[in-house]
Amino acid sequence: MEKLHDVAGEVSQQGAPIPCDVLTGYLGSGKTTFLNRFLKSSEALGTAVVVNEVGEIGIDQVILGEVSDNVLLLDSGCLCCSLNGALRETLLNIAAQAKRIGMPLRKVVVETTGLAEPLPVLHSLIGDRALAGYFALGRVITTVDARLAAEQIRMQRETARQVAVADVLVITKTDLVDAAQVSAVGTMTIAMNPRARRIDAAADNALHAAFCEATPDREPIAPLEALAHQHEHGHHDHARGVHETLVGAESFWIDGDTSWPGIAAWWQLVVERYGARLLRCKGLFRLKETQAAVLIQGVGTHFYPPETLLRWPIGDNRARLTVIGEALERDWLASSLRALRIDEAGLLPRNLDELDRILPGQH
Template sequence: MSAATDFDVIPVHVLTGFLGSGKTSLLSRLLASEAFGDTAVLVNEFGEVGLDHLLLGEVAPDTLLLDSGCVCCTIRGELADALRDLFSRRQRGELPAFRRVVLETTGLAEPAPILATLAADPVIRHHFRLGGVVTVVDALNALETHRHEPVWAEQLSAADQLVLTKTDLVPAARAQQVRAQLAALNPLAPVTEACDDVLPIDEILPPARVADGRLRPVTARKAFYPAGASKAAGGHRSGGHLAETASFCLEFDRQIDWTAFGLWLSLLLNRHGRNILRVKGLLHIEGSATPVAIQGVQHVVHPPTHLSAWPDDERRSRLVFITRGLDARTIEHSCAVFLRCLPV
């Protein structure tokens, strides 16, 4: 039996969740487990320069980065092309005979158009099916994000499975409040906790869900929308889904003073956290041979991670921002002044 016919149709699992909620962290843990071998990974980042595929490199060296843009709107065609291409390369033996695909969406993506893309293309429909939608929810930012980002409710309502992250960063009462909110918004989706030492992989991707061999129709999904958060509020159809959202990358040739940088980033997020939806980067720190990965989500700076090696040939620091209503020049100028390492 050829590799292609060993199993009829390949499940595509859509991993979504708002910016910085913990999708890549969850995916790294899943991919590191033996049960998750044979997985092809597609990553879509809303950013001028993608970093997730570099950060995932150790566990998934073949990760394919979809072009910059949002997979639910601007690059839907590219998703279809990428899946068709994956399948043909697998058929030709250029890729291992993967048994599932995980698509990590941008944190700004609406799931419904992605599911529609999977359902609409006849070639994709023939070879792939929807394995399920896993939505990652950040306990630290959930309540605030719900208030300000209509796409959050869309991601939540599309979920077959919810994964709650960052419960280690909030008081138990707050985590309980978020769980109650999730139960109200999507009572059908079970919730698992990412902070548990052992990740319940079978709950996140239950085998039963991938057993029927057919693409489940998108229309069969029941959506739950909280009062006042209609689908139209997402703005996608009116073209406003990414309105005022910008992404840019600051790059530095010279090495960075860690103390000055840390202070600058904390002050910046403190002052503009509402408008800085996400910041992440790889930094070449003075006196360090390997890079430091930094992560900021709205007002919060997460602890930096010292990587064991540079993930590519570049040795420059790269800092990717996703902002709303805040232009690149303001941030670039403030950084230049603070670090005294860019022309002012």
């Protein structure tokens, strides 16, 4: 095995980082079948796949190997248990090998085991310094079994968290249930994750929509008009399973510009409140200092360096924010947004009472 720094030295940092999509979903939800279909399509040209399975003998990579030579298997075991080193080395080796043979590497798809907790995978792809400049998190694609989704979301914590952090939800096996059940799954997942795009795996454009359309990070939370309606409808009418799992998402428009101290203060406040219950946050803000548009991301309790965008996404230019987690309180989160008005460094409130003392009378 080549030394990591030697492999990294072979990988060019010129150009945009290669997007790494994370394909997740509970056991038997159709991940491999959906990925197999994509690899057979012309749009998969330049795609490498990393498969992770639980157990001593890998099966999925054999299935995928029937249609693609660009399939690599991580050491057996769960990505959430021993991810960093194995995935980092595999990705850098993929890039180095592609460069040696002159193959244009356009995308990597990391297929996780159905038992994987999604957050460590996202941590590695966002925060691993060895991968910075070479690879970047693309989209999180979660497959959801239309037949079993309601029960799995209620009973399996992994399913609920996989749904909650998704950028794209692919509803599989819709041909095996009636329209009412498909609709119920859609309503349940909307209440848990209103910002994700929903795709019927059987639709003609499903593969393109899931794997090939614009990376969600460039337009992270849209359209918000639909979000507000979907959120209210889902929580009040059809979210029995969501209430039982306590996983959900809250989205907000934010008027006005903010600053680095305000973003830091808000993040401190939210981490103090939710701790391990916090799954993911994504937001787009305009900075007072520079008028630059910045994308912020948090995974779990870790906040990653904001990314400055070249331009504000087309459409409404208000700041926007989505928080995903367990047992979120919309009213509390709405009150916490006042922390974004803080413009003095070092002011890090731990609760709303402390925020009131920092910003008296600003409710």
